Amino acid sequence: MSLLVVGSVAFDTIETPFGKAERVLGGSATFFLFAASYFTPQRLVGIVGADFPRETLQELQERGVDISGLTIDPAGKTFHWTGRYAGDMNAAETLGVSLNVLGTYKASVPESFRDSSYVFLANDHPRTQLDVLASVRGNPFSVADTRDFWIAEEPRLLGELLQRIDGLVLNEHEARLLTGEHNLVKAGGVILKRGPEFVILKKGEHGALLFCGEGTFAVPAFPLETVRDPTGAGDAFAGGLMGYLASTGKRSLEAIRRGITYGTVTASVAVEDFSVEPFRRVGKQALAERHDAFLRAIRF
């Protein structure tokens, strides 16, 4: 089934205790795409500048991404994020943001993508997320991400979005900010009441919690010896989840739970090294083996 992602394609400059990477491929949609490409073809809506490498566009296409919804602004430069992780690497410190072409861009879904059955709305203004979703016909299975800025600045629109989506993915900090509840299980319950069928709370190296009408489910992260750069883990998680679901055509709780195990595994790939490098090293077969190993590690 067709899978659409709307999000950022970017350059990242990142420093972690394990090294530094200058102006490497990043962005929420990018990590999502690389993760989802193990499972299914995808459609991308986003924007880059004239400085974006042609080879990377080609690489995306080779991975099954339809880039006909990607605007290439001949007069602009690609969005560039600079950040740093210190200590336990649980949160990035943003050192600089050059919005560049993202500054005036408002995502819009081309006609040919409006029949998408699965939609991932990466972090963006909730107005844009709502408009994107409204432009997709039928009843797509939709999952959205958000961030602290929108929770604080656009609570009403975010509330509207919660009523339109099937699932919300967010982290601990965001869940607490959105609900005012410190306890994560209570926070999950509060968000559920505001609309979505399910909520996935991403806890980074501590795994994830799934909240839905049927109860609360907990999954640990893949135990990793090497974590060099956590950037993109959340989007890679969403990519594995949505890629798996789109590849099966399912949207049941059972499928979502299975998808979460794939999301956990694609997130574990993302953090092993800077940028999308690890996805280039880990092929489909290796990913399947890692997923088997993960299931063995969590079957108690």
Add this chain to the structure above:
Amino acid sequence: MSLLVVGSVAFDTIETPFGKAERVLGGSATFFLFAASYFTPQRLVGIVGADFPRETLQELQERGVDISGLTIDPAGKTFHWTGRYAGDMNAAETLGVSLNVLGTYKASVPESFRDSSYVFLANDHPRTQLDVLASVRGNPFSVADTRDFWIAEEPRLLGELLQRIDGLVLNEHEARLLTGEHNLVKAGGVILKRGPEFVILKKGEHGALLFCGEGTFAVPAFPLETVRDPTGAGDAFAGGLMGYLASTGKRSLEAIRRGITYGTVTASVAVEDFSVEPFRRVGKQALAERHDAFLRAIRF
């Protein structure tokens, strides 16, 4: 099979964001005993003072604890710990320690307990832990806890202990201190090489990791809406694990993994309220139901 625990029986005075409890029942052995009592009778080695309530001794006996190894010092007062949890309640701040009878006490196993098949060595001087273990005949299945103080002050004796025990349980901070490795999976591997058959790394609300020759296994915590006092969670975890193992007579990896699910559930009971109160409310049937619910929540 016979299960021996050597550890502290204490009074705690505790403050958390959810309330305060003055001079309530606490101690590593106490939490272990209340948790293990769902599964099997136990033997206790420890010490209390003349101020220790007779009714509590009776309660322990009613829960299947042989207290003939508990010294009651007629001239002394019971160990008293005062602590506080703030913010996310992940670590206690010790406000005061009155060692009292513990100050000069050195645990010694009575002859009638020396045939114990399962031994839990709660946090203590590694010299005492070694001596206790040496006094038990045969080949008991032994698990030890430790803490940062002994890791820093008695590294040689602790190293000796690691070579004598089957399993070590410790928390993240202790694992990092013991190994110098920040990454927990690496830390687990380093500890394994120093002797024990398995290592269980307790991550509190984030669950636990099990390291052994067969690999690394991860289990989430029980998702809880109410956490009023984390005191004793680690010892209650060990109590559930060891109580289950002793009740089955097994010591295989499969049994340890099953035991970890019971330990997770008894730990979840411990933190719901101050002191051992929650164990008085949750009966065997309710515990079995909570264990079933936990398995459903983590089966992905």
